[in-house]
Amino acid sequence: MKKQLRTNPVLKAVAVILLLVLAAGGFWASLFTLYKWDDIWTGAGYYDSNNYYANLYNRLGQVQELARLTQEKAWDGGLSYLDQQRLENLKEMLAPEKTNFRFQLLDNATGELVYGNLKGWPMGESVYRVHTDAMGFTRNGGERREDYMSWDGEQEYYLLHLVLPDGSTKVCTPEETQLAAQYGWFFDGGYSWEYDSSRDSRVVSVEFAVEYGVTNPTTVEDEFTQGAQEYLEYAQYLPAIALLALVLDAAAVLLFVFLCLGAGRRREREGVVLNGFDRIPLDALAILEFFALALLLNAGDSMAWAFNTMSLTPDLAAGLSVISLGIAGCVEAFLLTLVVRIKAGTVGSNTLVWMLCKVIYKGCRRISASWPLTGRMVGWFLLYLLGTFLTALTVFLIPVYQGVVLWLLCRWTIQWKRVRTGTEQITGGNPEYKIDTEKMYRDLKIHAEQLNNLGSAISTAVDERMKSERFKAELITNVSHDLKTPLTSIINYVDLLKKEEISDPKAAEYIEVLDRKSQRLKKLTEDLVEASKASTGSLSVNRERLGVVQLVQQALGEFEEKFARSCLTPVLTAPAEEAYVEADGRHLWRIIDNLLSNCNKYALEGTRIYLDVIKWEGQVTLSVKNISRQQLNIPAEQLMERFVRGEESRSTEGSGLGLSIARSLAELQGGTFRLDVDGDLFKAAVSFPESEAPTQIEA
């Protein structure tokens, strides 16, 4: 609702026009109030007002002129025609029939009345308040300038040349000062003369005392009656005008606030909308406004002068109104566009100065981009030197300039550090890390962006790799499933064949081979699935604390008959106390199952299999050692590869996946798996971090 109001275009237009009128009106009302305020509200009445005093001093000026002309007439015995006219004019102006101003000129020395317009009334009774003043007139005061001094080289003093009233010149030496003293000159006792005009017989001066005032009540029509009348009028209307000024000003401020809130906002549009005016560069606009205001004020000045000196005519009122509105319009438009710019954040950027700087900056960048890096570095250094030189001239700018340079260097260092951190992250196994390149220096930015691209490339490659691994595992699983169905038929029908009565011993032998191979195929597919799952980590691991010795004993129990059949003797060496590890029992069993199956398959008959459980430095290690039946000519590392077996011919059963599965499973559970081949001695070791014994064996 509020936004609706603020963005209503009609309301906004009305507000703009109203603001103009209010501002202009408020200005004049305020000006009038302030102008008259002192006069009316601090004075006790008209006889204390500015207007009264202004008129009074105006009249005093006339009195002074009158006194001067009178005295000159007395001195010279007559006046020039113009002066005589003037005197009579003044006398008429100051006549009691023409003015309420009353005065009397007295000789200040004797108190004798020289001139006045009191018509015989005593001063104190005639006027509201008696003002006094003194004025002096001097004759021939400037004539001593015709006297002059000349240097007497022999006597080493100045000779005084007096110009006498008859025009002749008399030379005076310090020896005869009597004449000189008459004309106000005194020898200073050294070599020069001093002048005192008051003791110069040629200078004549007279001083008048003036008493003056204004009658109360006024008797004739003059400026005082008019002033008093106006004063009363203003005193009557001023409170209303002051109130009006206050209301107009307040309304103007409120309207301005309203316009500021709505400035730049449009209905149905988000954010700040700039119109054409708001797009004019601010400094250009300011200059335009300055000229417009100067023009308006210049025009207004003459009108205001006319207003001050004459009364307000309709023409003048219209002119002043237009000019006031024009000024208010200029100011309003400027303030509102400023508000919009501040809201849109374009105060600084939308200026000609800024644009110029930008153009220069971009030009420099483009030019320097083609320079080699070292060239740019040299350029910067030369710029720095120039700056140092320039600031050195103005001493106080040195710390500021060097501080700015230091700040720029620090910024560079911080950004460089950011690049380094990013590189560490990317090389440290976090290729998805992105360096924040915002506001970086150009060269660093290019570098950082390349690093970011490198990181993306690596992470894409890793993802691809993971995907392909997963895909492989899935493929193996699916293929195994598909293999199993025909394999079921093969096994079943071979089994059925075995049950048939076959007389041919050869056929029976062939069936036996088929049976063996189909069983191997079965084992192979099962191992294949398991190996692919273990190596891609898609098996779930349920870790719990379990005893390795217990597990080995259980496993040996399972293998008892198999070992007995192969004439193998297991020898278990275990610590007296159970060794506990955190592992998934089924996976750990699978590892040991594979190791013991290997022993059963490949160990030399009649030998012993050594199983050792060792607790060492926080690790529990189970090692299985046996003597191989056949020569092991394959490195231990290769034995753990998929499909590698300890003999080349692949004649015996086994998929060749057992060790690979064992290693994958051990690593999946956070353990390690090692193989060692020493001659015919085959040694496998699984290690897990030892965990604490449970406080209570779970029953």
Add this chain to the structure above:
Amino acid sequence: MYNILICDDDKDIVAALEIYLTSEGYRTLKAYDGLEALRLAEEHPVDLILMDIMMPGLDGIRTTAKLRESRNVPIILLTAKSEDSDKVLGLNIGADDYVTKPFNPIELIARVKSQLRRYTTLGGRPGADSAALTNGGIVLDDTAKSVSVDGEAVSLTPLEYNILLLLMKHPGRVFSTSQIYEQVWNDPSLGSENTVAVHIRHLREKIEIDPANPRYIKVVWGLGYKMEKI
């Protein structure tokens, strides 16, 4: 004479299973997809169903679920999937047992027999003999010192019997080898736990259909053994 419904989309497997089952004296019904199996089960009296999981149309899991809505006939799932989650899903949906492909025909026949015995002769729940301990198909009568699995008597050595008795008395509880040794042999165990493992292995061979994947006496690797509560 029991009627066994065989359902698999691979006709050769169905044919082979038919040969095995008829040679054991069972009558067979053949279906090659889930819908056909449902229809046959509806039309004929069926005592046991062998059901493949991966079949076109209605798969084994959904067919089983459908059958279980109205019937409690034993169902053994045949599956090429060996993941544990598939087995758990199959058993949860209402299957009584499962066999992973490629299966051993002898084992399959044993499972069929076991399920049929439980379904027909035992009627699901044995008599409330106070002296007899039962768990699933195992019945241990301590007064007669006799043990039977799915109604078939099993002969055990005294040590095996005592181990089974201990485990049957506390189904679900895990006994470590030393605990079993101390309680059965009545001697402190001094590193002779191998014996326990061997005896349990023998015990499993006598009780379980597939000793490598035991149903009753489970190996809790690294902790001990327990009797699974069924």
